[in-house]
Amino acid sequence: MAIGRPTQSSSQAPDTGAARRPSRARGIPEATVARLPLYLRALTALSERSVPTVSSEELAAAAGVNSAKLRKDFSYLGSYGTRGVGYDVEYLVYQISRELGLTQDWPVVIVGIGNLGHALANYGGFASRGFRVAALLDADPGVVGSTAAGLPVRHMDELESIVETQQVSIGVITTPPGAAQQVCDRLVESGVTSILNFAPTVLTVPDGVDVRKVDLSIELQILAFHEQRKAGEEPDRTDSVLDRAPGPVRAAAAKLRRAAGGTAKAEPAKSTAAKTAKATQPPAGGEGDLSAVMPA
Amino acid sequence: MAIGRPTQSSSQAPDTGAARRPSRARGIPEATVARLPLYLRALTALSERSVPTVSSEELAAAAGVNSAKLRKDFSYLGSYGTRGVGYDVEYLVYQISRELGLTQDWPVVIVGIGNLGHALANYGGFASRGFRVAALLDADPGVVGSTAAGLPVRHMDELESIVETQQVSIGVITTPPGAAQQVCDRLVESGVTSILNFAPTVLTVPDGVDVRKVDLSIELQILAFHEQRKAGEEPDRTDSVLDRAPGPVRAAAAKLRRAAGGTAKAEPAKSTAAKTAKATQPPAGGEGDLSAVMPA
DNA sequence: TAGATTGTTAATCGATTAACAATC
DNA sequence: TAGATTGTTAATCGATTAACAATC
Incomplete structure (x- = not known):
């Protein structure tokens, strides 16, 4: 029973939880790094309101975390606060920006200018945090040559030269899932x-390449899980109580199922279960245009 | 120094890492729940290729995790494997689907039909995992009445009746950040x-309401952080070496800065730092259309 | 000085992982 | 029976949190 190539991705920390590589470069924990943008956003809002200083309690509230966590996070950056007073807003904005690398310019390429790629391209706010759209790329000749957000959509063939000449180190993949790994390979090879992967695909990349993913489908499924719990224990179920029966009973049932199935396709054994699943959860495919965001 | 309302969100587990409420309903850890959709996707692909069984090693590779973790995750669901053989693909697809609540239908409303909302609406794949777009909503009369993906965009005023009559329990917010909390409040009040929040805003919700967020800006900033590390220690910096000086020196410098600034606006003291930050990181605002995805 | 608030410690909790006995 | 692979244990690691001494 062969499976597609073995996968491996380096520091994929996304919602899945853990970071792959320790990556606490200079000792900043990954969980802290992930919260710095949150603090920065809250601080920027305070800065715009000309608030000079803020306490850990207030800032934590604005960022939606607890204050002990915030103080611990900041302690990794240094001692930027003043006991009895709080933190200097402007100074902290600068320190966090610098720590995140936002005091420099980051050229970004977006590959796959479908609905989502178009939407991202149209977003003028890229620039506001030091991110600059270096190019929009697509493989479809029907899309190449059109413009999105004032930028021309260029052909994938130009990828390598663009990445090289503009020193692009960040790529955004908004292609359909089938093309994602191939696009990823080319991006990596270009340098x-x-x-940032919006395609619902596990990407394989060499060591030293970071992949983060944004996956609407996964988020919705996690919400559904919790939602199901709220709606009273065990909603309507087509399958038998055996699934929730105590260990021995369930094990025996599973054994029966498999015994009946044999080695070949085991169709009859798992019949009920499999058919029910298929009914409410078709194999997908022939999706809409935003196929990049959910699994095909 | 007043700050906006204190924030608090219930089980916001996103990239930020930790879950707010324990929420391990019936004992399934949050980290495991977040990986179930990943396994399900890999299993669905195997199912389509008619692969009957799969080992933890193979499935783990396809899902991009290690096999010990996968086996541990599955052990929370029950004993669905067969020693010496592996897991029955179809049966596992069904069990995970059921655990995630995907064997039932989930009506979803999308609020804010800008570029991103439009993109999501156009995505036909919603249905493929049991999610159904119940309605598209917008507050802008210029948008209301248009269609997206064959569905009419309806006015926010219809929100309450739609949620009630269609039993909607999941809402997707793709509005500009300024409107997100207000929209969130109305969604919650409707039931x-x-x-799922795409607006770069910390949402405040009552207990019992789950919020997950998708934040392009944060993902890019995390990538930038790691990217900065790769490019050799400390890239070009306009600010002084003091920022990276050993503790005592840095502390003394900070003290000076604050002493010079006084209580008022402390402008001169942090001048260099603050100005540098402003230069490369303008206060934003006047963003493009996808303002819902990145901070304004 | 008295009050406020940071920065750090230490306890706790949850998640990851290797290893292996159980068992197909 | 021998080989393969699960399910579980236990060790380890990382993240969270309350509490409080340091110090503004």
């Missing part, structure tokens, strides 16, 4: 070392 | 108890 891109950070990838 | 929605799970929210």
Whole structure:
């Protein structure tokens, strides 16, 4: 029973939880790094309101975390606060920006200008945090040559030269899932070392390349899980109580199922279960245009 | 120094890492729940290729995790494997689907039909995992009445009746950040108890309401952090070496800065730092259309 | 000085992982 | 029976949190 190539991705920390590589470069924990943008956003809002200083309690509230966590996070950056007073807003904005690498310019390429790619391209706010759209790329001749957000959509063939001449190190993949790994490979080969993947695909990348993913489908499924719990224990179920029966009973049932199935396709054994699943959860495919965001 | 309302969100587990409420309903850890959709996707692909069984090693590779973790995750669901053989693909697809609540239908409303909302609406794949777009909503009369993906965009005023009549429990927010909390409040008041937030805003919700967020800006910033590390220690910096000086020196410098600044606006003291930050990182605002995805 | 608030410690909790006995 | 692979244990690691001494 062969499976597609073995996968492996380096520091994929996304919602899945853990970071792959320790990556606490200079000792900042990954969980802290992930919260710095949150603090920065809250601080920027305070800055715009000309608030000079803020306490850990207030800032934590604005960022939606607890204050002990915030103080611990900041302690990794240094001692930027003043006991009895709080934190200097402007100074902290600068320190966090610098720590995140936002005091420099980051050229970004977006590959796959479908609905989502178009939407991202249209977003003028890229620039506001030091991110600059270096190019929009697509493989479809029907899309190449059109413009999105004032930028021309260029052909994938130009990828390598664009990445090289503009020193692009971050790539955004908004292609359909089928093309994602291939696009990823080309990005990496061109010299891109950070990838933000919107395609519902597990990307394989060499060591030293970071991949983060944004996956609408996964988020919705996690919400559904919790939602199901709220709606009273065990909603309507077509399958038998055996699934929730105590260990021995369930094990015996499973044994029966498999015994009946044999080695070949085991169709009859798992019949009820499999058919029910198929009914409410078709194999997908022939999706809409945003196929990049959910599994095909 | 007042700050906006204190924030608090229930089980916001996103990239930020930790889950707010334990929420391990019936004992399934949050980290495991977040990986179930990943396994399900890999299993669905195997199912389509008619692969009957799969080992933890193979499935783990396909899902991009290690096999010990996968086996541990599955052990929370029950004993669905067969020693010496592996897991029955179809049966596992069904069990995970059921555990995630995907064997039932989940009506979803999308609020804010800008570029991103439009993109999501156009995505036909919603249905493929049991999610159904119940309605598209917008507050802008210029948008209301248009169609997206064959569905009419309806006015926000219809929110309450739609949620009630169609039993909607999941809402997706793709509005500009300024409107997100207000929209969230209305969703919650209407009866929605799970929210997927694309607006770069910390949402405040009552207990019992789950919020997950998708934040392009944060993902890019995390990538930038790691990217900065790769490019050799400390890239070009306009600010002084003091920022990276050993503790005592840095502390002394900070003290000076604050002493010079006084209580008022402390402008001169942090001048260099603050100005540098402003230069490369303008206060944003006047963003493009996808303002819902990145901070304004 | 008295009050406020940071920065750090230490306890706790949850998640990851290797290893292996159980068992197909 | 021998080989393969699960399910579980236990060790380890990382993240969270309350509490409080340091110090503004």
